[in-house]
Amino acid sequence: MIHLQHLTLRRGERDILKGVDLQVRDGERWVLLGRNGCGKSTVLEMITGYMFPTSGTVDVLGHRFGQVDVREIRKKIGNIGPALIDKLVLRDPVWEIVVGGINAYLRIYEQVSPEVREQAQAELARVGLAALSEQPFGTLSQGERKKVLLARTMMANPDLLIMDEPCAGLDLFERERFLDSLQRILDDRSMAMLYVTHHIEEIIPLFTHVALMADGRIVAAGPKRDVLTPELLMSAYDLPIQVEWQDERPWIRVGKGR
Numbered sequence: 238m239i240h241l242q243h244l245t246l247r248r249g250e251r252d253i254l255k256g257v258d259l260q261v262r263d264g265e266r267w268v269l270l271g272r273n274g275c276g277k278s279t280v281l282e283m284i285t286g287y288m289f290p291t292s293g294t295v296d297v298l299g300h301r302f303g304q305v306d307v308r309e310i311r312k313k314i315g316n317i318g319p320a321l322i323d324k325l326v327l328r329d330p331v332w333e334i335v336v337g338g339i340n341a342y343l344r345i346y347e348q349v350s351p352e353v354r355e356q357a358q359a360e361l362a363r364v365g366l367a368a369l370s371e372q373p374f375g376t377l378s379q380g381e382r383k384k385v386l387l388a389r390t391m392m393a394n395p396d397l398l399i400m401d402e403p404c405a406g407l408d409l410f411e412r413e414r415f416l417d418s419l420q421r422i423l424d425d426r427s428m429a430m431l432y433v434t435h436h437i438e439e440i441i442p443l444f445t446h447v448a449l450m451a452d453g454r455i456v457a458a459g460p461k462r463d464v465l466t467p468e469l470l471m472s473a474y475d476l477p478i479q480v481e482w483q484d485e486r487p488w489i490r491v492g493k494g495r
């Protein structure tokens with residue numbers, strides 16, 4: 238699915254990535270955690286082919302970047318990042334935004350077939366927004382917009398889903414509703430996933446693995462319960478962190494000073 242081998246990235250005098258290795262296999266759902274500026278978004282940019290490493294290799298969906306047309310690979314990747322909402326037209330009705338996901342169009346200029354419209358409606362229903370399909374996208378709350386993007390991404394039935402902090406800016410209620418939608422939408426799909434967040438409690442049961450980054454390196458990677466330990470979290474966050482598992486989710490407590 239994804240195989241990153243010894244990725245480095247140098248910008249000017251600075252090494253932004255210092256040898257990143259990561260392997261994501263079929264059906265695995267990974268969370269990428271780490272402090273601000275440690276290189277998480279840079280790794281995502283490399284996986285989506287928007288940035289190229291100074292050295293190392295990137296294989297995605299069985300193709301090595303540099304030897305393949307990345308635009309073809311991108312068609313199989315659902316990518317929900319912070320920039321997408323800004324590019325969409327706020328006055329377009331929600332269903333049109335969703336339909337655009339079928340070929341990653343920002344706007345629809347062609348006649349939409351009844352089947353495609355029906356598919357969009359079904360995806361909207363899965364995220365609980367069927368009733369809002371005629372409403373202009375720009376009138377939706379931040380949480381609703383994120384769910385529309387999720388429905389939109391599913392239209393192309395991607396093999397890999399990449400999400401960069403999708404819950405940023407959502408209140409607790411909206412966050413939990415978004416995570417419920419994500420769980421529901423992925424229940425009967427097997428796509429692999431890489432999800433960046435700053436919030437460990439977003440690691441809902443659908444996630445299987447965690448990679449911890451610190452200062453341009455992956456300092457731990459593996460099944461989530463093996464990685465979310467006080468010792469390994471300390472190595473990434475430089476803080477004493479306790480983890481308690483409840484309802485198959487990790488909840489953290491930060492200990493008092495060191």
Ligand SMILES: Nc1ncnc2c1ncn2[C@@H]1O[C@H](COP(=O)(O)OP(=O)(O)OP(=O)(O)O)[C@@H](O)[C@H]1O
Pocket residue numbers: 248253271272273274275276277278279280
């Ligand atoms: N084009 C660039 N030129 C120079 N430095 C860059 C460039 N792109 C990113 N960086 C630097 O690389 C580091 C890693 O950035 P990146 O956005 O990947 O971090 P991140 O882990 O996603 O951070 P955050 O959690 O704050 O979003 C940052 O210190 C950033 O300033």
